[in-house]
Amino acid sequence: MTNKPTVYVTREIPAPGLEQLKESYDVEVWSEKRPPSKEQIIDRLSELEADGLVCLLTDDIDATVMDASSNLEVISTYSVGYDHVDLAAATERDIAVGHTPGVLTETTADFTWSLLATCARRTVEGYEYVRDDKWETWQPELLTGPDIHGATLGIVGLGNIGNAVAKRAAGFDMTVLYSDVQQREEAEQQLAESGVDITHVDQEKVFRQSDFVSVHVPLFEATRGLVGEEELRSMKESAILINTSRGPVVETASLIKALDQDWIERAGLDVTDPEPLPADHELLEYAPEKLVVTPHLASASIETRQKMAEMAAENAIAGLQSNPLPNSAIEDDH
Ligand code: DGY
16 A cells, blocks of 8 residues: 555445546455455454545444544445445544435336336246246236236335336326325426326325335335334235335335235335345245345446446545535435
8 A cells, every 4th residue: 555545445346436546545445245244344444544435335334433444534335325324423523424316316216117017017927937837828817917007106205216216107107196204396396297197195195095105215213114014004905015215114024914914915125124135034935926026226227336436436535635525425414
């Protein structure tokens, strides 16, 4: 290492971001596929006396991590979500925190729709049917599922991603019901102008009246377990639940009961609690007939993951230069 400031990166992120960092800083990257443990992050930050940390959503960045290097000026997470970073502890220590909002909105909305369609039209079961050599002939009622067009889509949380999901509903002639901590009149109006039939209702109504419920809230104390037994019991028996937000927003034990006792038809999860979901987890007993699970892929388009790397690098660089971050999690949290 030289006398340049040092940045510790907790995983290989796409080249455009790493290259940007390497141009001006000494950069050390954790090169293994599995994340470093918290102790390993602490060790490296302390050993390097790191000035910057680029982390992932799988890293638990609390006060003990921040205190590992007295030089630490900036934490830049390669994610829009920052529930894994203790913002209060960072603020107390005057450490800037960056994240990557905006860039993954449309990509995540695309994926939400693909998961919704996969669940409704039983794509995974169809593939397994062919793979298992069961396809003998065309059958009138083989693997039928509900129509998407004309159905009611419930959106919990009309932030950027919820909004982008709602926008796509116009193409399917759907009725959209949404709940949020506040009515988002401007967003509603814009969506209505682009042809979306959208209404703000109580959260309880979203669950009770929708054919598809898609969850788009960040994870914090108030949203942990937001989808529990009461919500799942109130859903239509034919309804499908989609979660591309954060795993703990849906209570796993309640979802298992809901699938087991047919309170709902099916669920599509891109995020789980626990995450990663072990292959022998009880939830997977319901796949693929009642459950489709993907490994937190919603933002995983080539372009978006590259742009996220650039944004993470830009936030880190701004923090190291004592400039305001282009995307500060601390400011966005207020
Ligand atoms: C994020 O960036 O928070 C997303 O969950 C990654 O897909």
